[in-house]
Every structure is written in C-alpha cells, then in structure tokens.
Amino acid sequence: MLLSFLRLGMGLCTAARQRGVACAAFACLSSRSGILKQEDESLMLIHKWKGAGSALTFAAGILALPLLAQCEQEESATYSQEDVAEHDSPEKEVWVSYEGGVYNVTDFLEMHPGGAQRLMMAAGGAIDPFWAMYAQHKTAEVRELLEGYRIGNLVGGAQQTYGDPYANEPKRHGALIVRSQQPFNAETPVEFLSQAKLTPNDLFYVRNHLPVPKVDSESWKVSVKGEGMRQVELSLEDLESKFKKHTVTCTLQCTGNRRDMFNGVKSVQGLEWSAGAIGTAEFAGARLSDVLAYAGLTEDSLGEVEHIQFEGLDSDISGTCYGASIPVMKALSRQDDVILAYEMNGQEIPPDHGYPVRVVAPGITGARSVKWLARIIAHREESGSHWQQKDYKSFSPNVDWDNVDWGSAPAVQETNVQSAICVPQQGQTVDASDEEIEVQGYAYSGGGQGIIRVDVTADDGETWITADLSPVHDRRNRQQFKAQPQMQSYRFCL
C-alpha cells in the first residue's frame, strides 16, 4: 500500500484554536516568500523574481530590434571602477560590478526580493562581497537574471578577491538534510522526530540567514535598553548568577516547515523544507521578564513599550544584523516562558543554535527566537529588520511578489496547527499483505495550545483512526492545554 502523504495530511484533523488568517484543512507558512499558502484549489503560488525575469525577457524582446545596431558596441563596452562608482543612486542610475561584468540594475531595484535598500548597499561598487555572504544568489537562475542587466565589462576584469565569510562555519552532523550550504540550512530526518521526544542538538534543524558568528563567551555581553529603563550590559556569568535558571521544553519550528509540499501543486521559491524543520529541546536560561525588570521595565513603561526587539551578532559586511521582535506582553508573561537560553538539552548552546545565548520564545514562529543575541531593545515599534518587515508574513493567495504590500499584514508570531506523518515516509512503499502497519508523526500548535486529537485515514476519509498521543511534558509536569507549547507524537496500528 502506498500511503499518499498529501491525502493523509489533508485528513489529519487536529483540533486547536487557530489564529490569524482563516485556514483550510491545513495551511503552511512560507518564510522565504513570506506568503501564507493554503492547500486549496485557488492556490496561487509566488514566483518572486521569476516574474521579474520573464517581464525582463519580454521587454528585451520588444527592444531587440532597435537595439541590434548598438549590441556589438555594448558587448565590448568597458568601464572603470570609477565609472561604476558614479552610478550609485536611482537618479544617476544604479550600476554594480560582479566578477568582471558591469550591470545597470536601475530597473531591478524595486523588484529585488531582498529589498531595494540592500541592493543600494552595493550601488556603485562590487556585489561580490555581498553575494559571498548571501550565497543564495549563487545559482544559475540568479546569474541569468543578473546577466540580463549587463552593460559591459570592468577594465582589467575582476580586480579584487574577497575573503570567504563562511570560513568559520562549525562542523555539522552528516545525517542532517542540507537545504542550503551558505547560509547553512538543514533539517532533521523526520523519523527521528517521532521516535524521540527531544531532538538531539546535533540533529536539530538549523535555520541560518548569515554566516555563524564566532563569539567568545568570556567577552560576550548582551545590552538591554529601552524607554524609561537604564541601559545594562550583562555577561554570561551575570545571566547565570544574577537570575534564576529557568528550564523550558520548547518546540521550535521554522515558518517554512513543509514548504516543499507546495511544489507538488506548483513550484515555489524559497528553501525547500520538508517536514523536518521543527524540533523540541529542553532549553535553560534566564527569564526575559526577569532581565527586563532588572533593567527597569515596569508596568509604567508599558505605554511607551509595545515590542521587545532582539538583534543578533550574525551580520553582513555592512553591519546589517539579523533582528526580530515579539510583543511586550508575550515577553513579560510568566506563563509564556520566554528565556535567554544558555543551555540546550543540558549542554551549552551549539554554534549553529546561537552560542552562547539565544532567545527561546515558545509558541511563536522560530524566526523570532533570535540566536547569538547581542541587543535587547524595549521599544514602541516592532523591529525594523527585513525579517520582521518584509519576510515571515502571510497574505491571500492572490498576492504575488509584484503586488505585495508588506505593510498591510502583521508579522507572523503564533503559528497555526501543524501535523505531519514521519513513519512511513513520504513515497515509501509498504507491503499490502501486512495486517497492520504502524504510523507515527507529530502534531504541534503555536500559541501554547495543546493538541486535542489526531485522526488518520488511509482510505481517503472513509474511515478514521484516532491516534494515541504521547505528549511532551516539561519537567514541572504542567498539564496539557496550559501555556506550555507541546510537541506530541502519536502511534497507532491499522
């Protein structure tokens, strides 16, 4: 019997409060495109720059004839670095160089999936060092897109070599399923997820946006500041000695978990996560609420402060760092257990997971649990970072990369209910003569909601079997359905 993963997925009825956007039988968030895609017939998927690319080809087609005479001259045009440097604003045109080529990307500015502002950092200069950092550009498709804007060559060809920002990446376990090497993104093989409640550190999914920063824990400090508060700097020792150690068992999930299933319907852009971009670990550290109180955040500040922003030490060569924020009420709630974690499953936080200290914000999407924590800012506004403002948001299926109005949707925080079958694996064939097979998987809900029930069908919904749940409890043995988010695995026999 071949189990159809999609069909089973559609049938899984996990009851829990669903928040935000109304959901179909199951819905999945796409982090890279930042668009919520629903599994229904009106599904429209996002083409991002592919759309831009085809518009370009079209425009190029129209222009081909009149430009033909100029072509030869243009191909051999050479420019000095000074020529490129003169074109560093939309008014003066935006030129960049890459390897030996010179490109006029004025028209691409507003279409850039990484934002016009980022592209402007390279305006009038080389994009090579930026792309060494954001190595997701190093694909044939992006190269082809860039070539469409070529206006000539750099005098003397590529003149500088740039250091490799990924030279200090940690060693990784070979069993991780790598979705991108630079920045490193990898998921846990799903069979481990349903077999053990806690995912071992080495096998825990990794979602990095930039190179892993090298941090010396002796000199590491986190700064905490905000309206009406005193600015404090806390070392690792301060966090360990000044604040009570708090342990929390928490499931973290990448916003794009299971995005690859969309490709069965229509191809989508972004990291192709299967069902393994999720994991549960026991984290320990200082409560964020204790640290904020220590820096003087009081009830009185609450009018001024609506968000707690976090900034990481992972940054690109221009100093732009990863950042995100969570609502202040989430940060302060004793029930919600937001911590500044210095331990993961009883060990120090591994480099890929934010050594020496990361935020762990249970019940909300993984992108807000900022790793390699450097700064905490209590503010009236949300984080202004790209990843808070122009990514990790959800829209209607009729919204495309070209017409998305990022400001019109809130940043994803708590996520909807999620469930996946881990054993047997997608596409695996099982023996039809077997009287019974065991099916295992996980179910999770954001917002601290427990899972009430998981139903599974192997015959297109004719009959259902309710799974046995084996919920993950934390040490304090909190009851299910309390604020503690849980990851639950279930087993049953057909």
Ligand code: HEM
């Ligand atoms: C002419 C130059 C550039 C071109 C043609 C270009 C093209 C693209 C394309 C096609 C993507 C989408 C990739 C994907 O989703 O797989 C992208 C994403 C991105 N670009 Fe660029 N890019 C350029 C310059 C830059 C520069 C200079 C920076 C940084 C300073 C940058 C930062 C980013 C980032 C951070 C993303 C990812 C956004 C996300 O995670 O959703 N890009 N770019």
Ligand SMILES: *[C@@H]1O[C@H](CO)[C@@H](O)[C@H](O)[C@H]1NC(C)=O
């Ligand atoms: C650069 O692009 C702009 C916008 O399309 C265009 O007006 C300008 O002529 C281009 N310059 C060169 C040198 O190709």
